[in-house]
Amino acid sequence: MRTRGEFWRKGASNTNYNIWLRPTAQPCTIGFDMTWFKRENSDYSASGTVPVAGNGAGAKNVRTEGLWVKCLGCRQPLYKADLEANLMVCPKCQHHFKLGSRARIDLLLEPGYELVDRGLRSTDPLNFVDVKPYKQRLLKAQEQTGLDDAILNALGRMGPHEVVLSVMEYGFIGGSMGAVVGETIARAVDRARLTRKPLIVVAASGGARMMEGVVSLMQMAKISTALAQLDDARVPYISVLTDPTTGGVTASFAMLGDLNIAEPGALIGFAGPRVIEQTIRQKLPEGFQRSEFLLEKGFLDAVVPRAQMKPYLIRALEFLKAPETK
């Protein structure tokens, strides 16, 4: 009895091999009709319809467009107006939905803040094309979010403190970090150093932007260098990690704060849990790479619910800005 492998090696000259092929001799297609493969929890789709609030277009959800949203935490239907009034946090289970960059700035800064460092747009240095050209993706994301890229810098007051705030936008190509995101954050860091105002960066990112290849990886070094200068100048930097903060963003500025604080339940890591699980072929512990787990392991300084984030940051800045005692 021959094994299947032998038939394959023998090739077409073997008369018995047909029993292994389909009668129509059509190639098996993989990847185009994968109806069996549906992500249960997918809250980021390629079309960009993410449940994100506060970007002009308002909150969106793939499955329940309208007045009701299904909670990704407890799976209960939520009245969208209630959810928005509760800062996009589920009133039933405290699941923190993603928050758009403008809504985040409105939440953290006093009214009258100023948006700065705008007008930078990616030049698509690699002329990158995957299933569609990167240029098209950029245009679509710009249209949907009203932003130039996945980042907004703002100058304003947080309580009594003048701060430089930089907020990432997950709704823009998964908050990925290309040259524009890198440059905009680096400018925020430089601005904080030159004006001696504390810097706060709110991260929400899938990591480096693959469409810009090595150019996006270089941003890690660029921002980290600027942060080292900020540290030398003894200007405080607080990193706020939100769901998700992964890849090159975690591997650079998101973990370099004088304080690294996260929202509850945020996915924070370098590679995602699925990739790690498939690589080491082991089941990961419950809550792996979530904020609370990382706090317990000493990677974070605090986990702070969204509603308490601003008072927490104000208190932290009072502490960090206190005059040195000798």
Ligand SMILES: [Zn+2]
């Ligand atoms: Zn819930």
